[in-house]
Amino acid sequence: MNILVPDSWLREYLKTDATPKQIKEYLSLCGPSVERSNFIKDETVYDIEITSNRPDAMSVMGIAREASVILPRFGIKAELQINQLTNLPINKSNKLKLHITTDSKLNPRWTSVIFDSVKIKPSPSWLTKRLELVGVRSLNNVIDITNYLMHAYGQPAHIFDYDKITNGIMKLRASKKGETLTTLDGKIHTLPGEDIVIEDGSGKLVDLCGIMGGENSAITDKTTRIILFLQTYDPVQIRKTSMALAHHTEASGLFEKGLDPELVMPVFLEGIQLIQKLASGNIASSIIDIYPHPFIASTVVVSRTKIDSYIGTHLETKEIKEILTNLGCTTTVDNTKVAVQPPSYRQDIAIDVDIIEELARISGYHTIKDKLPDSEPPAIFEDPILGWEQKLKNKLCDWGYTETYTYSMISKELLDTFNINNQEVYEITNPISTDWVYMRPTLLPSMLLAVKQNMPYENDLKLFELSMIYAYRENNLPQEQSTLIIAVSGSRYGKLKGIAEAIFSLFGISFPTITDPATDYYQQGRSLRLGNFGQLGEIDGALLSKLGINKPITILELSVDQLVKHARLKKQYTPIPKNPASYEDLAFVVSDKTYVAPMMASLKTIDPLITDVSLFDSFNTIRTFHITYQSDTKNLTAEDISKVREKIIKHMKKEFNATLKTV
């Protein structure tokens, strides 16, 4: 949460010679960050970020208190000036009465007082100017006083019109589900239940406590009798209500962080004084302060060794004592430990490391010496899949492919287009857009969209992505599977088949010899399933046209998980042959629909002298193989080779009904 602090207002509580620049820099280094400073109406206004654990610093006074501890560390004098109003003489009266019922769990402290003969009018200029500097529009003297108190001290205050509280009865309670209430801003709320509310003598709700007052009890220009009202509330319940109603106010932002009950009375007293002064109000009731469980300081202990170990250097007793005392803690330090009683406004100091934080930040993080880890490093190994992913990406980049990163979420529409059962897909309950709703179980839809998007810019698209898919597992987290998808525009089966073969070879995995087609997303006659490793082929035309793509697209999908799992990287040395190799090209006439891969695989097994077989040419029904012969032991003669050739011819006839083509 960010707050605005005008420099002159700050200096009302902080006597210091520090320049605004110094305040800004040193506060940021050791305390709340001054994100920027604005120069408004001849004065610096600090814009300060306060973290959620420090409600005590969410006010001009809170910042003054921090600065009074921090600035002296940089050799700049700074002293906190607090108006002690505790002894303010108060004229008690019993003219008017409030009948109060409350609940100390929901409302640990209640203070209130009634004024009469109040004059509602514009505020004096010093007050309107201050409010303006912190971004609050001046409304009237009484409302302005409550805003002033909140910004000065971080304690919200509220004013009711006394005459609108029926019979002077205020009953603070938990709301029932479905009760309704209209807040000051005119919004009608139906309450979720258990919200902190105040009911008056007529049974109507007059306050949505800690968030905003009710419209029905608000002051107007004609109001003459008011109730000044300062409380603390159960922070958890304030937050629940504020979240449920999506109604966030400056007050709820403070109350939900847990406010200091000891702060209530001094701020209340200053409020009384201001109403007397600026609205000529007269106290017309007794001062009510219901505070059944006053604050009791607790003790937090930290060992000296832990302090030194965390900070990485030895902190002297004197310094420890000085820092903590300046922060308002009652502190005792001995050689082994530090015992601290934090003040009521620092309930965030609750465990040993909280004390270390205070010591380290005030002594200055910038004074701590940099060190690299100097202990023995752990003996562990990186998950091989991470290295493989990088290697694959580098290969594809070198092969001319461009990498995409598409969103992991896809739309309902895409899910339907691809006939994916949405019961087996992880669904986002609070999507930010209908485009991003389901965690994708395949990379194909996103890749095809990326292809479509880029078709106008390039004819020869070569894209790839390596990302997770989220496979459904019953009663479990998805199985996140590392997956590679490659797309090229056009009917280019051979191109991606080649990429697939190169990748299999990279992993030392022999290419699957099965001839099953890929899933329905692919053309059944122009696609190939690669076992558990993936699939490739041309995408089905009907699917493409549903997506608005009017050109053929060829895709290769591979499971990186499976490739890594089956990788065989041992490369065994075979001696470099001493005898020269010979080769010849043999052309066979095959019958229709004869797959060539099984022929090649089979050729290699016919005789040990056949050391390599490649497809030299494929033309109509003729397959010409380039066959290499080599022996470990001798120079092959024409006769040796002729014998093997005869075997080949017989084998091809028998296994594939292929006959040698003679020229």
Place this chain on the structure above:
Amino acid sequence: MKKIIRKEEPIAKEQLIRLLLTLQEDATTAIGKSAEPIDQLRLTWLGKESEFGRLASYMKTIPQEDKQQIGAVLNGVKRAIEQTLSSQLTVNSSQKTQHEDWFDTTIPGDLPPQGHLHIVTQAIEEITTIFNKIGFTRVRHPEVDSDYYAFEALNMPLNHPARDEWETFFIDSQKIQVKNNILSKLVLTPHTSNGQVREMEKGKLPIRMINIAKCYRRQSDISHVPMFHQFEGMYIDKNVSIGHLKGFIDYFVKQFFGPDRKSRLRPFHFQFTEPSFEVDISCGICNGRGCRFCKEGWLELAGSGMIHPNVLKYGGIDPNNYSGFAIGWGVERTYMMKSGTQLDDIRLIYGNDIRFLKQF
């Protein structure tokens, strides 16, 4: 390697052309590899007894109408082999090379294939390498994770206000029958910190981890995207101090951004670290003097802190014996700060426009 020559019967036109072209290929390759004298090579490849001679002799059997075509191929092959032979001559010669012909050396070269790695991949590779050198090993933890690891075990119980800072996507858990509490609520992890307790649960100490993964938050504007990447460093050992965290940050900043850059810690608050810090890096544009790209000479880089004792306990580690730090950055932001890409809209990174992707 020697080609085996078989005696063949009369030949079809197509076959003859194919054989001739193969021969050309074979001859030019073989000549290139050979150290034999040129005359010998010419005899081997173009002589009467050569394969070329044999194929040329088929000319007689070719029907009249095809003779012209075959003749042209024959001549082409012969010319190619001759050319290879003569280039061989030049190379083998002891004479200093002299060219008569003018040659345009400014002609554009034949480029190798030009692919492009996404900038996120480039950044991750660089980051991983930098941290590997000081013994931090890369890991990856789930993107879809239980509320337990994303929040609860990080000292953020249900309804804790600190959760508001993460604009979290929730996963419909009705399809997932509750078996154990840990899986009862699923989220898209809004930060890589979900890996902290998961890493501790592996049960090995010390830990030096770099976790890099996709994260998700409900946000989309010029500086936010719903899906992004974070990297998270974690070091747990005996006597890990704030000084170690500072050293770790400084090491990274100097390696990644350059030796002139400085870093600093500012107090902050996170539920899962105590103390907590924001990390700033000196602005590379104004060198820390202050400009419109930075805040008074500094840029926010990361969130970090000493791991909260409760988080260590969730991970089964005794906070009285061990301490540690954790630090998390956004990959995209870090890359953009370094590269000077002047990217003014982070959504471009995930827009997948090839005209963008090809720039990197």
